[in-house]
Amino acid sequence: MADKNSGLARVSDLGTLQLQPALCRILDANLDRAREGLRIIEEWCRFGLQSSPLAQECKSMRQELASWHAPELRAARNTPGDPGTDLSHPQEEERSGIDSLLQANCCRVEEALRVLEEYGKLYHPDMGAVFKQMRYRVYTLESSLMAYRRRQLLDQSPLYLVTSENDKLFAVVEAALEGGLTLVQYRDKNTDDGERLRNAEQLREICHHYGALFIMNDRVDLALAVDADGVHLGQQDMPTAFARQLLGPQRLIGRSTTNPEEMQRAIAEGADYIGVGPVYETPTKPGKAPAGLAYVRYAAEHSSVPWFAIGGIDMHNLTDVLDCGAERVAVVRGIMEVEQPTLVTQYFLSQMNRIQTLKAVEQRNVQSNA
Ligand SMILES: Cc1ncc(COP(=O)(O)OP(=O)(O)O)c(N)n1
Numbered sequence: 001m002a003d004k005n006s007g008l009a010r011v012s013d014l015g016t017l018q019l020q021p022a023l024c025r026i027l028d029a030n031l032d033r034a035r036e037g038l039r040i041i042e043e044w045c046r047f048g049l050q051s052s053p054l055a056q057e058c059k060s061m062r063q064e065l066a067s068w069h070a071p072e073l074r075a076a077r078n079t080p081g082d083p084g085t086d087l088s089h090p091q092e093e094e095r096s097g098i099d100s101l102l103q104a105n106c107c108r109v110e111e112a113l114r115v116l117e118e119y120g121k122l123y124h125p126d127m128g129a130v131f132k133q134m135r136y137r138v139y140t141l142e143s144s145l146m147a148y149r150r151r152q153l154l155d156q157s158p159l160y161l162v163t164s165e166n167d168k169l170f171a172v173v174e175a176a177l178e179g180g181l182t183l184v185q186y187r188d189k190n191t192d193d194g195e196r197l198r199n200a201e202q203l204r205e206i207c208h209h210y211g212a213l214f215i216m217n218d219r220v221d222l223a224l225a226v227d228a229d230g231v232h233l234g235q236q237d238m239p240t241a242f243a244r245q246l247l248g249p250q251r252l253i254g255r256s257t258t259n260p261e262e263m264q265r266a267i268a269e270g271a272d273y274i275g276v277g278p279v280y281e282t283p284t285k286p287g288k289a290p291a292g293l294a295y296v297r298y299a300a301e302h303s304s305v306p307w308f309a310i311g312g313i314d315m316h317n318l319t320d321v322l323d324c325g326a327e328r329v330a331v332v333r334g335i336m337e338v339e340q341p342t343l344v345t346q347y348f349l350s351q352m353n354r355i356q357t358l359k360a361v362e363q364r365n366v367q368s369n370a
Pocket residue numbers: 160162185187217218232233234235236237254255256257274275276308310330
């Protein structure tokens with residue numbers, strides 16, 4: 001700390017002695033603020049994402065902040081005289097979910113680091129550069145967090161609702177989210193872009209409010225414009241490499257596949273998940289030949305990324321599809337056109353959960369008999 005302490009002398013050199021305690025208080029408060037924010041993020045990395053690299057990155061920044069928190073800075077603290085202690089923003093009282101909590105704390109850390117960067121220059125010659133560099137580390141952490149969170153949520157989503165044009169679009173989607181849905185794709189082939197953008201924004205809001213992922217069908221530009229969690233592309237849509245270039249590493253890219261060759265290509269190109277189907281003939285994709293249950297069995301054996309059986313799946317044939325090894329399904333009419341979307345969503349989820357539990361028990365029995 002010798003070199004860091006020597007910086008304190010520079011404050012006196014400025015000749016603004018009455019400013020010195022204020023400067024120390026600013027640095028003290030923002031070192032605390034940045035460490036607290038990082039601690040909140042670290043807890044999620046550790047217990048929520050179970051990612052030791054991300055938790056370690058938070059810890060390493062906290063430790064670096066602590067090494068700058070010299071006793072003379074702490075000694076300048078004057079909590080009773082600080083008019084800012086009882087100022088809180090309404091959004092602090094109300095967070096809509098983990099995503100908004102993480103985002104708010106990343107912002108809080110970034111702001112604190114910006115303050116440390118600017119005021120720190122008056123305190124120690126190295127402080128500006130150190131905290132500028134740390135701010136960039138937090139930006140990278142924020143991107144990784146979002147990427148991690150999206151992939152984790154995708155992995156944990158057994159049911160995918162693909163929307164259709166519907167007078168009660170928002171109400172149906174919200175009802176399904178009430179039932180526990182965590183993945184929604186906005187699919188709309190006929191509406192003009194202006195209305196599509198407005199619909200997509202509203203759907204994203206609703207999905208994020210419920211902690212669900214929001215994916216845009218077909219259009220990378222609209223996905224970016226509305227800050228969607230990703231895009232779903234068909235065989236005729238933009239190649240994955242271009243989509244990835246535009247969307248960056250943190251957003252999801254899904255690709256439709258109808259046969260093994262398309263599956264292998266989609267995976268090799270870096271799709272985060274794939275659609276597998278149509279399993280059955282469906283009026284939602286008129287004229288499209290079904291790939292059948294044989295392709296579902298192939299996917300169960302060969303897909304190395306999360307995959308969703310899609311096409312003609314409803315409450316009546318769900319177990320046939322699950323019996324062929326599907327662990328995830330995507331539906332349009334199966335939820336968009338039912339009377340009670342919440343109940344149907346719960347039914348889908350409970351069936352899938354039941355089959356997964358049975359499979360896990362069977363596997364455990366096989367292992368214990370081996
Ligand atoms: C999950 C999922 N799987 C497949 C599709 C079909 O996509 P695509 O082949 O591009 O056809 P359209 O949906 O654009 O008509 C999908 N949308 N979602």
